[in-house]
Amino acid sequence: MDKNDQLARRFEADRDHLRTVAFRILGSIAEADDAVQESWFRLTRADVDEVDNLTGWLTTVVARVCLDMLRTRKSRREELGEDLPEPVAGDDPAREALLADSVGPALLVVLETLAPAERLAFVLHDLFAVPFDEIAEIVGRTPAATRQLASRARRRVRGADPVTDADLPRRRQIVDAFLAASRGGDFDALLTVLDPDVVLRTDKAALVAAAASPGAPELASEVRGGAAVASSFLGRAQAALPALVDGAPAAVWAPDGTPRVVFGFTIAEGKIVGIEIIADQERISSFDVVVG
Template sequence: MSDELLAEHFEAHRGHLRAVAYRMLGSTAEAEDAVQEAWLRLSRAGGEGVGNLGGWLTTVVGRVCLDMLRSRRRRGEEPLSEVEQAPDAADPEKDALLADSVGVALLVVLETLEPAERLAFVLHDMFAVPFDEIAPIVDRTPAAARQLASRARRRVQGAPLSPPEPDLALQRQVVGAFLAAARRGDFDALVAVLDPDVVSRSDIRDFPVRRGAAEVARGALVSATLTGEAALALVDGRVAIVYGRNTPDYRVLLFAVTPAARIREINVHFSPAVEVLPLP
């Protein structure tokens, strides 16, 4: 197969591969890296003897993502959030709804799964990949791969997709104060609305994790000078800040607000596939 034809066939699958990789990794940058690695492996192989190119590429991306997730664990990187232990019961109707949900909150929960569990759950429940094809990726039998997906499903169902939050009026007040202070460049006002132990994270690789009110406030001031217009919106049932919609700089900031009207956590998601609603 010529290089031009091979590239054309690959591009036909790129969107699907990016979707798989993003749900596996929760990072647009790492998802692009995984897709690019799949292309490199395909170009080296030349496509000869590949009967089902889509399945072959999905398998390659799955293996690449699994390696990246395991590398994260070895480096001791922290998940985005902590969740509670899942119950043992399973609900088929809930399974179907869960498989269609790809919001930011679900990505946060997926971060708590073991790499092999996450791969089995994402490939089977979200992309209908048979366990016979998942098994060799995770070096398990099909029955064991099914158990991985089942265990992951129970954990996801038992974890709150959105942690308990104060009412929307309080969220709006606190997040609005944060945005107003960032726009004014008011460092003291930013610190005042942040919990002393606040943590700020992002789904972009190499984006620094910031801890403490002063460090997070300084980061917010830098970010405010690099982005376009921002607005409050409702994302996953929480008040969020949306920057640069329909631009390359698109990002969503999700906040965890304490009952004491302080921000305890900020998660920055770049180009997330979420529904953004106007505030009621």
């Protein structure tokens, strides 16, 4: 067996691990697969004869690739719009579900609010136990600064724990305040309940429906930042009804009594950090929706 065959076998043994690392950093199946493929190309061009821990080396490589992808993602979204893969997208539903469950949709939304270096530091250290010394080399910071990156990310993630009975009324109040401010066109009140780094996402079904409806407000696949998201909702949500979706405070548009659009909210530390507008009926049918 020649050297290339040996490398290929060794890489295949680590492929699932690398894909999981990439998915947890990127939140996209399609982009994770691209990152893994790029890691293979880099392996074939590198001299790894003296590498004792090839799995660790490959983990570092795929992390560097993911960091580059995170840093360029915003400009790519602006150029590609809705054609860019959504947070969980791919060709294998079973694999998508498995990986999505391993991260959790709420965590994916919160991770999207983090800066690329924060996100990478948190995922590598807290989810894969990579030492801060190694992460520091990837993000170009000192180990102490890298530790602070992970700490900030950890606080944001911990603030988005699953809803409990104890905090349900407070989260309901936050969502109700958001809806009231939106309907009333109160920009300042919207800013009060939105995190400065809030992310608004709209699924493809909602984008298509808005584009096909004369006079409907224009929607974007992604909007970032408190001011931009507040502007997107000024004077809107007139027909949205308070609801619980999978036990979490949300809102729905149900003109005939059947939910047609779901507005999901991710809340951390008393602020809305993520909003998702969902019109895909297959997804909505999988939710437990209680209106009112």
